[in-house]
Amino acid sequence: MKKKDMNKQTIIQDAVAEIILAEGAVSVSTTKVAKLAHIAQSNVYLYFKDKQALLDSVYQRERNRIINTTDIAELRNHDIDIETRIRYYIEQVYDYSLANPDSMNLIQQIKFLMGEDDGLVINDSPNNIVHELLQEAIDNQVIKKLPINLHMGMVFSTIHQHTNNIGDQQYPESEYKFEDIYQFIWDAMRIH
Amino acid sequence: MKKKDMNKQTIIQDAVAEIILAEGAVSVSTTKVAKLAHIAQSNVYLYFKDKQALLDSVYQRERNRIINTTDIAELRNHDIDIETRIRYYIEQVYDYSLANPDSMNLIQQIKFLMGEDDGLVINDSPNNIVHELLQEAIDNQVIKKLPINLHMGMVFSTIHQHTNNIGDQQYPESEYKFEDIYQFIWDAMRIH
Numbered sequence: 001m002k003k004k005d006m007n008k009q010t011i012i013q014d015a016v017a018e019i020i021l022a023e024g025a026v027s028v029s030t031t032k033v034a035k036l037a038h039i040a041q042s043n044v045y046l047y048f049k050d051k052q053a054l055l056d057s058v059y060q061r062e063r064n065r066i067i068n069t070t071d072i073a074e075l076r077n078h079d080i081d082i083e084t085r086i087r088y089y090i091e092q093v094y095d096y097s098l099a100n101p102d103s104m105n106l107i108q109q110i111k112f113l114m115g116e117d118d119g120l121v122i123n124d125s126p127n128n129i130v131h132e133l134l135q136e137a138i139d140n141q142v143i144k145k146l147p148i149n150l151h152m153g154m155v156f157s158t159i160h161q162h163t164n165n166i167g168d169q170q171y172p173e174s175e176y177k178f179e180d181i182y183q184f185i186w187d188a189m190r191i192h
Numbered sequence: 193m194k195k196k197d198m199n200k201q202t203i204i205q206d207a208v209a210e211i212i213l214a215e216g217a218v219s220v221s222t223t224k225v226a227k228l229a230h231i232a233q234s235n236v237y238l239y240f241k242d243k244q245a246l247l248d249s250v251y252q253r254e255r256n257r258i259i260n261t262t263d264i265a266e267l268r269n270h271d272i273d274i275e276t277r278i279r280y281y282i283e284q285v286y287d288y289s290l291a292n293p294d295s296m297n298l299i300q301q302i303k304f305l306m307g308e309d310d311g312l313v314i315n316d317s318p319n320n321i322v323h324e325l326l327q328e329a330i331d332n333q334v335i336k337k338l339p340i341n342l343h344m345g346m347v348f349s350t351i352h353q354h355t356n357n358i359g360d361q362q363y364p365e366s367e368y369k370f371e372d373i374y375q376f377i378w379d380a381m382r383i384h
Binding site: 024026027112113144145146147149150153154157158161162165170171176180181183184185187188189190192 | 216218219304305336337338339341342345346349350353354357362363368372373375376377379380381382384
């Protein structure tokens with residue numbers, strides 16, 4: 001049996017990411033991946049049992065990037081008041097999205113293909129911490145009593161649209177400050 | 193030359209819509225459409241020159257449904273104050289989305305495939321009227337000075353997520369009133 005090579009696994013994931021960004025998640029096939037990664041198709045199956053596993057792994061890799069570049073633990077720190085923690089969460093999504101627009105596109109593409117409410121999304125740990133944070137804010141009447149995926153979806157889609165606008169050169173990054181985007185999001189969420 | 197048959201055109205559009213809802217817009221091919229519509233593939237080309245034309249036509253059909261079921265002209269009626277007109281716009285998207293969740297999914301799928309900022313979206317007339325309305329509201333300092341696609345995207349994605357939640361039976365329609373959803377959206381948009 002062939003020995004697994006972590007470097008090859010990365011090459012395969014990179015190929016999957018490249019196809020998603022160019023053609024969308026639906027276009028991913030092991031044939032295409034093998035061709036782009038310059039390896040035999042049978043070799044792809046050594047690392048990933050099917051297309052679903054490939055997409056899961058690329059999704060998880062992007063989620064891990066978010067965890068590693070952001071300070072998720074702070075969101076649970078009860079010494080910090082809840083409004084500040086929510087602001088911090090929004091700021092982290094904002095910074096990550098500006099620095100990694102492709103990563104946000106990958107996540108959105110894979111989520112879109114899998115369905116927003118797929119177990120894939122709900123069971124990963126950063127989402128659980130954010131979910132907990134927002135539930136706490138609802139219970140303490142800091143934010144509106146609405147489905148948590150409306151709150152989280154608003155944060156994600158507003159910031160993602162904004163960074164896509166910058167990427168499409170609709171306006172320069174300097175045109176709007178974080179504060180402008182934050183105010184839009186926070187005004188929706190909070191109880192007035 | 194074969195004579196065009198409007199009934200057949202509708203059958204083809206229905207087949208396209210069925211494929212999009214089941215498998216996503218990327219999966220549409222003239223081969224699949226011909227099979228589902230029980231007509232020869234050459235016949236599909238009699239009505240639509242390519243896949244792009246097929247998707248455009250289904251997108252346009254859904255947009256026309258929105259126009260026909262909503263009172264777009266009222267949005268331009270300057271006898272009505274601007275806040276009321278924006279509320280009316282949000283209410284129309286809400287009512288349409290609850291009554292036609294599949295239609296919203298079709299529009300989202302096709303938009304997603306084409307890219308949000310495609311000419312397809314920007315050049316259609318209901319969007320132009322909404323664009324005009326929101327620009328007027330920005331100029332009059334009624335809503336925040338932010339890209340109009342952030343305002344419109346928020347309205348669309350919040351309502352769409354909410355109707356999808358209902359469709360997925362996460363909660364019954366009665367759990368949240370229009371007023372709850374409206375307040376979330378309007379608080380984000382307006383200047384406080």
